[in-house]
Amino acid sequence: EPGDRVAVQLLAQGLPGWICADPAMGWPRQGQPVNGVAGAVLAGGASRRMGADKALIPVDGVPLAVRTAQTLRAAGCGPVWLVGSQPALHNLDWPSLPDAPGAGHHPLRGVVAALRASTQPLVLICPCDLPALTADAVRRLLDHGGPCVAHSGDRRHHLLAVLPVTLLQRAQQIMDQQGPARLLVADLPAVTLDPQTTANANTPADLLAHGRRS
Secondary structure, X not given: OHHHHHHHHHHHOOOOOOXXXXXXXXXXXXXXXXXXXXXXXXXXXXOOOOOOOHHHOEEOOEEHHHHHHHHHHHHOOOOEEEEOOOHHHHHOOOOEEOOOOOOOOXXXXXXXXXXXXXXXXXXXXXXXXXXXXXHHHXXXXXXXXXXXXXXXXXXXXXXXXXXXXXXXXXXXXXXXXXXXXXXXXXXXXXXXXXXXXXXXXXXXXXXXXXXXXX
């Protein structure tokens, strides 16, 4: 596409590396960091319907949060953190951040922590409970070339998005006011993904269904 060729020229001029290049040129290669986009796996939820901390539940022998982090890294995000305050999360041999201070399990506590910690201009946030998420799906978000939010079927996935770190103050404000996370991404363009790749595993039955499909 003409826009992709222009993006390649911009990259050659040293402009931010999160502008996507022509996939036919092989950039980014799988696992090669996309300069300018960090990754944050949001793993601090209460997991009430699962009955156990789903971030730690093994899927194909790998804790779900680590499996999701591996997917983000394979897509080219870097660095990639697990974000949550439970002690066990920080024993998973993967870089991690505690949730930002706040009341309860507000979903933006992890987002605020990641935006605050990032030295990259963009952060791809992702829930830990997407066992069918693929690197190709993540790359669709990265290939948008800037801030965006995932969409599949008739649903926007408010916590699967590429965010600029300039949204930190807004995220903090929404969290402090106990507002809905959707307000943070309300104005972002949507990128359509295959619904199967964005299916949440909220219950043991969800995990069983994923196992049957994979």
